[in-house]
Amino acid sequence: MSGPLSGPPSHVGIIMDGNGRWATARGLPRVAGHRQGAEAARRTVRAAVDLGIRHLTLFSFSSENWKRPMTEIEQLMELLRRYLRSEIVELHEQGVQLRVIGDRERLAPDIVRLVEEAEATTRDNRRLTLVMALSYGARQELTSAARALAREAAAGRLDPEAIDEALFASRLWTADLPDPDLLIRTSGEMRISNFLLWQLAYAEFVFTERLWPDFGRDDLASAINEFGRRDRRFGAAASTG
Template identity: 65%
Template sequence: MESAPLHAAPPTPPVHVAIIMDGNGRWAKARGLPRTAGHKRGAEAVRRTVEAAREMGVSYLTLYAFSSENWKRPTGEVTDLMGLLRLYLRNEVANLHKNGIRLRVIGDRSRLSRDINALIDESEAKTANNTALTLVLALSYGGRQEITDAARRLACDVAMERLDPDSIDEDALAARLYTADIPDPDLLIRTSGEKRISNFLLWQSAYAEFVFTDVLWPDFDRTHLEDAIRDFHGRERRYGNAPG
């Protein structure tokens, strides 16, 4: 008698997974629903993905939640997205904390409202000592802006004679990025079939492996995350070195 087939074991996760969550609007349009419905379903996908990443042993999960360019969207849509962000920070942080997940936010917080900044501060402080997973939300974030800000900090340090310009190297600039204490992503995933990184983690993704999937973000789940990680493990990461 033949034995039942064994299920494939979940793949060993990389340390840091970053995701460009794309396709909420297209998901809603395909169903004749308003874009807000897509964003709400996208929030459910965030919950699933965070839980799956923690269970799989991912150490860092960075989600591109709202780009610096997203401020150009219609006012009503921006207002709805900020409302969803408030709900997430008010309702989900307790669950993150219970599951040992640390929350970090990167980006230009000066453009966020005072109450959202207060919620971020409270959430980061509450979860600061958690170690099961670090969830990084990129909010009002742009990669070029981040590098520009880092360069400005370098210039200020030189002007104040705290730094010798001859000592400026890659490490000096990286230490002034929003992600200074976070390892660079090993794997960057983009949903919805688009094949670009849209100003996301430009410096940090220099040697990341990219996986592009046609799945729209509201449909993304643990299976898709596992598939992307299996794809990642099929790559040979050479960091610019010649193949062996």
């Protein structure tokens, strides 16, 4: 499992950062940056399909984002509603399956309903799995998995000694998805911000100065090319060639 890779990564995760800075630089309200960010998401999904990526996870709204001003949260939720209503037909036609991970209990009931309808409509699609991380926090996910295993052990249904990495991973919200091969973060920030902490253990990271609203096919292709030049050793010694 070592050496430069050929072909695109199977699973790409993206931390979509920079909407607010994009808007501020243009003297626009933050919601304008979020609107352009939604357009960037559309472009990126189409590009992912064209480039042969099988799984794409977008960090759309974090559990920490609930701390933002209520006006901004309401604007983001309305953009989410519009996306779920307007994009599902195209995603379905493209063979894209939509999945949502995160704490749905904090989302409005109508948004939960739209999510469930979109997931049901696209369930059998196999060309690309688009995962939207909504109201998502990796520490919350890990705590939830640990709590689920603890309940099973306390009920006598699980021997604690049987808990290994595979069993723990099976209790995560991404249980039936491969771990990301590549993480991209836009806007020049170099941190993972409580995103897929377990799943990113062996991912390659690409950080770009591009603000998310300006991100497009060329940026995704460039990150994939960079990924292809990496020597992924998974803890093994470097290949000697």
